[in-house]
Amino acid sequence: MNKWKRVAALALAGVTALGMTACGGNTGGGSDAAADGGAGSSDGTGELTVAIWDTYQEPGLKTIMEGFTEQTGIQVKLQVTPWDQYWTMMEAGATGGTLPDVFWMHSNQVAKYAEYDLLLDLSDKIAASEVTQMDKFPQELVELYQNKDGKQVAIPKDVDTVALWYNKTAFDEASLSYPDETWTWDTFREAAKTLTKEDGSQYGTVLNPKSNQETYYNLIYDWGGTIISDDKKTSGWDDPKTIEAMEYIEDLIADGSMPPYTTIAENEALALFESGKVAMCMFGSWQSDLLSNEYVKENCDVAVLPAKDGNRISIYNGLGWAAAAEGSNTEAAWKLLEYLGSEEAQKQQADLGVTMSAYEGTSGGFVEKSENFNLQAYVDMMEQTVIRPYSTDTVVGENMSQEKLVNAWNGTSSMADVCKEIAAGMNESLQNEQ
Numbered sequence: 475m476n477k478w479k480r481v482a483a484l485a486l487a488g489v490t491a492l493g494m495t496a497c498g499g500n501t502g503g504g505s506d507a508a509a510d511g512g513a514g515s516s517d518g519t520g521e522l523t524v525a526i527w528d529t530y531q532e533p534g535l536k537t538i539m540e541g542f543t544e545q546t547g548i549q550v551k552l553q554v555t556p557w558d559q560y561w562t563m564m565e566a567g568a569t570g571g572t573l574p575d576v577f578w579m580h581s582n583q584v585a586k587y588a589e590y591d592l593l594l595d596l597s598d599k600i601a602a603s604e605v606t607q608m609d610k611f612p613q614e615l616v617e618l619y620q621n622k623d624g625k626q627v628a629i630p631k632d633v634d635t636v637a638l639w640y641n642k643t644a645f646d647e648a649s650l651s652y653p654d655e656t657w658t659w660d661t662f663r664e665a666a667k668t669l670t671k672e673d674g675s676q677y678g679t680v681l682n683p684k685s686n687q688e689t690y691y692n693l694i695y696d697w698g699g700t701i702i703s704d705d706k707k708t709s710g711w712d713d714p715k716t717i718e719a720m721e722y723i724e725d726l727i728a729d730g731s732m733p734p735y736t737t738i739a740e741n742e743a744l745a746l747f748e749s750g751k752v753a754m755c756m757f758g759s760w761q762s763d764l765l766s767n768e769y770v771k772e773n774c775d776v777a778v779l780p781a782k783d784g785n786r787i788s789i790y791n792g793l794g795w796a797a798a799a800e801g802s803n804t805e806a807a808w809k810l811l812e813y814l815g816s817e818e819a820q821k822q823q824a825d826l827g828v829t830m831s832a833y834e835g836t837s838g839g840f841v842e843k844s845e846n847f848n849l850q851a852y853v854d855m856m857e858q859t860v861i862r863p864y865s866t867d868t869v870v871g872e873n874m875s876q877e878k879l880v881n882a883w884n885g886t887s888s889m890a891d892v893c894k895e896i897a898a899g900m901n902e903s904l905q906n907e908q
Contacts, residue, residue, distance in 0.1 A: 521549040522806055525574035527560040530762035534828035541822070542813045548806050568592050573798035575807045579628045581618055581791055585866040588620075593627035594797040599808050600626055605816045610834045612792070614861040619794040628794030629815035630832035632823070634759045635788040635855035636688050636779060638662075643773040644669055644676060644753040653754070653777040655786075659696070659722065662754070662780045666731035669753040678731035679754045680743050681723055683879035686872065687862050688743075688758050691789045693719040696782040701863035702871075707904055711875070712897035717890050724882060724889040735884040747774075759830055759852040771846045778851045788855035791862040792832050866907045871900045 526535065532554055539550040553574065555563050561583065567573040568587070579587065587593050600606045608616050611630040619628035640653050648668050653661075666678025681689040694701065699716030702709060710716055726732055733746065747755040748767050756779065757764060764770050779786055795814050797807035813819055820831040825839030830852060841849045865871065875896045881887040887895075 520803055520806060521551055522575040522803060522810055523551050523553060524810070525553050525555060525560070525563070525577040527555055527557045527578065528760075528762070529554055530766075531828045534823065534826035537826060538814070538819055538822055538828075539810075541819070542810055545813070546806075546809055548809060550810065567798075571800065573801065575801045575803050576795060576797050576810055578631070579619065579794040579796040581862055581864045582868045582872075584619055584628065584794065584796075585864070585868075587796075588627045589622070589866070591799055593621075594799045594801070594804055594807065595621075596626045596629065596797075596808070596811065599812070600629075603812055605812050607817075610817070611832050612790075615792045615794075615832060618792075618861065618864070619796070628796035629811050631793040631795050631814065632829045633790055633792045633832050633837075633856070634830065635790050635852045635859065636692055636756055636758050637776050637788070637851040637855055638779050639747060639755050639757050639764065639770075639774055639776045641747075641750060641753045641774050644750070652775070653780070655778055655781075657777075657780040659693070659780045659782050663722070663726060663729070663731070666726060666754065667729050670729075670731050674733075676750065677733050677746075677752045678729075679726065680732050680738060680746055680752045681726070681756070682738055682743050683883050684876050685743060686876070687789045687791060688756050690720060690723060691863065692756065692779060692787060693722060693782075695787045695789065695860045696785040697722075698783075698785070702865060702900075702904070706865045707908065709871075709897040709900035709904065711893045711900060717893045720882070720889045720893055727883065727885070735880070738883065739880075759849075762829075765827075765844055765847065774847075776847050776849065776851045778854050785858065786855070787858050787860055789862050790856070790859040865904060867903060871903050874899050874903070 524539065526532070532552065536552055539552060543549055560578075564573065564577070564583075568590075573592065579593070584593075600608060606629065608626070608629075612633065615630040615633065616626070619626060619630065621627050638653055638657075642652065645652055650665055650668060653665075662679075669676065669678040671677075691701065694710075694716050697715045697719035699713045699719050700710030701716070732738070733741075733752070737746075741751075743752070743755050744757070744761060744763060746752045747757075748764075748769055750769065750773070757776075764774075779788060795811050797804060797811060801807055815833070817833055817836060820833035821836040821839065823829065824831045824837045825843070827840060827843035830837045830840050837853055841853055843849075878892050878896050878899070882889040882892040
């Protein structure tokens with residue numbers, strides 16, 4: 475059976491269930507990054523179709539693609555598909571043999587696409603390249619975008635970390651000092667209590683069970699817990715340290731420092747923060763809407779995360795640039811990947827304010843791009859990081875855990891019991907992956 479047909483059996487069905495997990499999530503249409511050219515061809519010329527999901531990044535990436543066209547003559551058509559539709563589009567393209575020439579790949583999905591040989595093997599091309607230097611990217615990201623045989627199937631695009639956003643106006647009204655590197659999670663909890671108003675008009679913080687990388691994953695690793703073992707065979711949800719970290723969230727709920735779960739279920743944390751409903755939130759560097767929101771620009775700033783016993787860990791992730799293995803224009807696709815992974819393009823990505831770049835030493839421009847916020851906090855969080863936990867079927871385990879965590883958030887079950895239930899379900903899922 476053709477690999478494009480076999481992909482229908484992938485169990486990709488859960489890919490759209492996750493929320494905006496990392497690296498963008500804005501919705502939008504699409505645009506041509508260069509003037510329309512001819513149809514794709516196998517000689518490294520023609521036009522390339524490039525698929526992404528973040529409208530905020532679109533203008534900067536369009537500029538980068540135009541530079542590529544100037545150097546090579548290869549036309550690029552940039553298409554933006556919202557996150558919750560992107561993976562449906564990709565699944566349809568994989569099944570029908572019509573994947574875009576070049577596209578964003580995510581840690582949740584790369585193992586599945588690589589398993590069915592849907593991604594172009596870049597290893598020999600990288601080895602022959604005088605431009606692509608894989609040792610300049612975080613090693614964990616490099617390995618993340620390799621298949622089971624160690625073949626490179628994507629080039630790291632960016633890195634993302636998590637930091638603490640806070641409402642300066644709310645802090646001033648409560649006569650609290652702003653968060654800084656001296657803060658611990660105990661400081662955070664006490665501040666959340668103080669910032670919560672009895673009339674329900676403002677809460678200290680909010681953590682959503684659907685938002686793992688931005689919130690509780692960071693706490694779990696600060697406490698010394700884990701989500702999954704290094705060999706990807708065992709869940710860490712029943713680790714005593716993991717449970718202890720999650721019980722900290724249970725304490726925040728019991729303190730009344732978070733909105734009722736009904737409010738959390740109906741409102742994204744971003745919306746609650748941008749409306750002044752909550753005073754502190756943990757957000758990833760991909761949450762680009764924060765940088766342009768007028769209320770946030772007037773009232774808010776960002777700091778490093780609090781620490782626990784010397785640990786100030788940020789879960790980090792990064793997208794990969796990948797190409798379709800059976801695309802009609804793989805030579806041109808490789809030329810674009812090589813260009814996008816170059817130091818020049820990676821620096822330009824940060825300088826344009828698109829996002830933090832994955833290439834070593836190129837993210838300074840991202841910090842300088844915004845005069846309103848201390849974006850250096852995101853770079854500082856790179857000092858102690860853990861790669862976003864993943865396995866072959868990451869989405870299956872995450873969807874299950876997020877559903878079960880609702881019972882702890884709404885008080886139906888204790889956090890400890892829920893964590894043990896998640897561990898049992900995840901262990902079963904991981905066993906099926908072996």
